[in-house]
Amino acid sequence: MKRGLIDAEVIRDRLQSAFDPSLVESTGARLASLLARHLDRIQSEQVGVMRWQSPAEQVERAAELLGEGGAPDLDLTALVERFETLVEKALKQGNQLHHPGYIGHQVPPPIPMAAWFDAVGAMTNQVMAIYEMGPWAVAMEQAMVERLGRAIGWRSGAFSGLITHGGNLANLTALLTARNVALPDSWAQGLTGQDESPALLVQSDAHYGVTRAAGILGLGEAAVIPVPVDSRRRMDVSALLERLGRCRREGRPVIAVVACACATPVGAFDPLPAIAEACRAFDVWLHVDAAHGGSALLSRHHRHLVSGLELADSIVWDAHKMLYVPGLCAFVFYRHAGHAKRTFDQEASYLFDPTAPELEDYNVGLRTIECTKRAAAFGLWGVWSLFGEGLFADLVDLSFSMGMVFFERLERADDFEPLHRPQCNIVVFRYRPRQLNGASDQVLGEFQLRLRRRLVEQGEYYIVSTTLEGMGALRVTIINPLTTDRHLDGLLEALRREGQTMLSEG
Numbered sequence: 001m002k003r004g005l006i007d008a009e010v011i012r013d014r015l016q017s018a019f020d021p022s023l024v025e026s027t028g029a030r031l032a033s034l035l036a037r038h039l040d041r042i043q044s045e046q047v048g049v050m051r052w053q054s055p056a057e058q059v060e061r062a063a064e065l066l067g068e069g070g071a072p073d074l075d076l077t078a079l080v081e082r083f084e085t086l087v088e089k090a091l092k093q094g095n096q097l098h099h100p101g102y103i104g105h106q107v108p109p110p111i112p113m114a115a116w117f118d119a120v121g122a123m124t125n126q127v128m129a130i131y132e133m134g135p136w137a138v139a140m141e142q143a144m145v146e147r148l149g150r151a152i153g154w155r156s157g158a159f160s161g162l163i164t165h166g167g168n169l170a171n172l173t174a175l176l177t178a179r180n181v182a183l184p185d186s187w188a189q190g191l192t193g194q195d196e197s198p199a200l201l202v203q204s205d206a207h208y209g210v211t212r213a214a215g216i217l218g219l220g221e222a223a224v225i226p227v228p229v230d231s232r233r234r235m236d237v238s239a240l241l242e243r244l245g246r247c248r249r250e251g252r253p254v255i256a257v258v259a260c261a262c263a264t265p266v267g268a269f270d271p272l273p274a275i276a277e278a279c280r281a282f283d284v285w286l287h288v289d290a291a292h293g294g295s296a297l298l299s300r301h302h303r304h305l306v307s308g309l310e311l312a313d314s315i316v317w318d319a320h321k322m323l324y325v326p327g328l329c330a331f332v333f334y335r336h337a338g339h340a341k342r343t344f345d346q347e348a349s350y351l352f353d354p355t356a357p358e359l360e361d362y363n364v365g366l367r368t369i370e371c372t373k374r375a376a377a378f379g380l381w382g383v384w385s386l387f388g389e390g391l392f393a394d395l396v397d398l399s400f401s402m403g404m405v406f407f408e409r410l411e412r413a414d415d416f417e418p419l420h421r422p423q424c425n426i427v428v429f430r431y432r433p434r435q436l437n438g439a440s441d442q443v444l445g446e447f448q449l450r451l452r453r454r455l456v457e458q459g460e461y462y463i464v465s466t467t468l469e470g471m472g473a474l475r476v477t478i479i480n481p482l483t484t485d486r487h488l489d490g491l492l493e494a495l496r497r498e499g500q501t502m503l504s505e506g
């Protein structure tokens, strides 16, 4: 029947196949077998970790598949076939994180079953600003907050937490809370009323997202006072005390001290008990970015690295790093439950229902930057419930121990140089062939960056590069449980081979 400009029935008819459960069933069965086959091929190294293609080429291919003009009028069988083509393409063109040669960023090959649980959240769109829109999503999130908060060492009911879209947003959220607590008028008035400019004391290796947060929060990058690190790149507590003392003498309000567990560059864990004591002495908020290392709390052998974490006022812990779930699933924790409500001193009448005030604590949108928020706990809650907490202990223990295995290999090799003794699964090093003896730092550093690009384009291994003390270096995060000693030996061999070819090419 025609209503105004459109004929609703005709449109509904056209939309029918997009919402057809039988299409879901037939494509779902295909998808399961495509993904299983893909995983098997990748994990058993039948193909490389990455088929390098330029971004422009990839964009062109992706655009081609969008087609031209109107909707293709496909029947069920044709839709299943086309779906298969599109999925195969997507699987082939990506970076294969499940490949044992993937030893790159702090992004894990996710536990495959976590993706299945995430698919349930995506299919049913349990987005959650308010409890009513995603009751089970909120329940899973709060159950995980409770479980992880207890792992931190906190008492039920005393603390609170939430999930947000990534570590950067999580750090921003926690630091916004800290700013509002330190400067109670700042939410309403901005930062204009301050006699002395506020300061944020930040471990000098902290993730760039912390300085970015200072900019976003109106503190400005200039508010960030770096706290130097010691020879193992852990926060120097005497330097922290000196800076806290200086801020006090100058009358500068300190928003927070930001410590790392661990810091991104070489995975160094700060001495949290001593830092917490300094913060207590100066009555300053302690924020710990434990995006990567928070998972050590679940380990059987590495928990000592994060001892003192329970003394922090706020903590960031990314499940999409060392808890092996797909992105994004980043937790923010507050030691005092009530602090979560200080983040946004705001009321949104359409989110808050005065007839059901008991729901307020479950309307997560009141405490997150996001309004509509992905139901991010599905994957973590699912695999935790399926395999138990021991799975995560094993993943952390295995990957952290592989950091040491790699370090020992680097130490034994006379053409490689480890740049630190690893505390976890992050290792930074350089290839130093004898032909480069006597080369300047700049030449040696640039050589590392070019070597890594060549290796990645070659497709057998995926590692990353970094700059340490102004000089280029190679960096790995051994995060794939299938990466064995054999792969680490193979990586060193591949670096030697590619490095020697580069040198012979001049």
Ligand SMILES: Cc1ncc(COP(=O)(O)O)c(C=O)c1O
Residues within 6 Å of the ligand: 106, 165, 166, 167, 168, 169, 207, 209, 260, 262, 263, 264, 289, 290, 291, 292, 318, 330
């Ligand atoms: C210590 C640390 N904090 C924060 C982040 C940012 O996290 P995300 O990439 O989830 O935004 C990272 C990313 O590697 C990190 O290493």
